[in-house]
Amino acid sequence: MNDLKWKVLHSEYLHKGPWATLRSDKCEMPDGRIVEQYYVLEYPDWVNAVAITEEGKILMVTQYRHAAAIVSQEIPGGVIDDGEEPLPAMRRELLEETGYQFDDIELLATIYANPSTANNKTYCYLAKGGKKVQDQDLDEHEELIVTEHTIAEVKQLLAENKIAQALHCTALFYALGKLGEL
Template sequence: MSNLNWEKLSSKYLVKEQWATLRVDTCRMPDGKIVDDYYVLEYPDWVNAVAFTEDGEVLLIRQYRHGAEKVFTEIPGGCIDPGETPEEAVVRELLEETGYAFDTLEPICTVYANPSTSSNRTHSFILTGGKKVQEQDLDGKEEIEVFTVSVAELKELVLQNKIEQALHISSIFFALAKLGKL
């Protein structure tokens, strides 16, 4: 196989904020061509959870997403904080967003949202044995409704395009495949 990696010659940050960073790179392709002004969005890595209650129901959430300006049905998840492992982040996010704690967690996949222009990864997990142990602990910009569905209802939501977040669909696919429930 040939080397297809680009060499980064320079990088300049245009925006550097907590939730998003935009940089512009100049790179050299393997054939020597120079690529000017290649824009890259840097985000923290994310976690997603296909989380099952102790009764075998799947936890879902509904919340407003301002980028798309609409309410989405999703699986729980969020950003990995500095110094956190993906496992620690998914446990924290579930507790904050849903109030549930889980007996087990298992990694199922790591995917990239858009590796052409974004640097982050999404780590997905299956969690089982969920029990509500506290009320939600949401930040000031979150309003989240929590509800449960059966595996059959989850599949129907996906097939009806009622879960529209691509990274959540991939997490659900890998979880159902792992559990033999496709």
């Protein structure tokens, strides 16, 4: 099979921000053709988890997502801080967003939101046996409502297209498969 990887000849940053960075790459394709401007969004990597409590309930969070102007029902997750490893980031996000502590956390998949335009990846976990140990400790612009659902209820939310965040749907399907619930 031919090598499909492009060679980057030049990169230029057009915008650098705390949550997103935009760069333009000049690339050479394997057959020698030149792509003068290929725009790449750089984001930090993310984590998310299908979090199941000691009582067997899946924790969901509901929050407003401004870019899409929707109130979104999701699984807990967030940004991996600079210098942080994915698993500790997942533990931190679960504790901050839900107040639950999880000792049994397993990596299900590493996925890309949109590898054609963005460079970051999401680590999807299955967290089991969660215990409520504290109140939420949310970031400045976060407002989250935590709810508990049975597996059957989550499957129904998926069937009715009530979970809009594609990365979270993906993690839920991986977890349901792992749990033998598909």
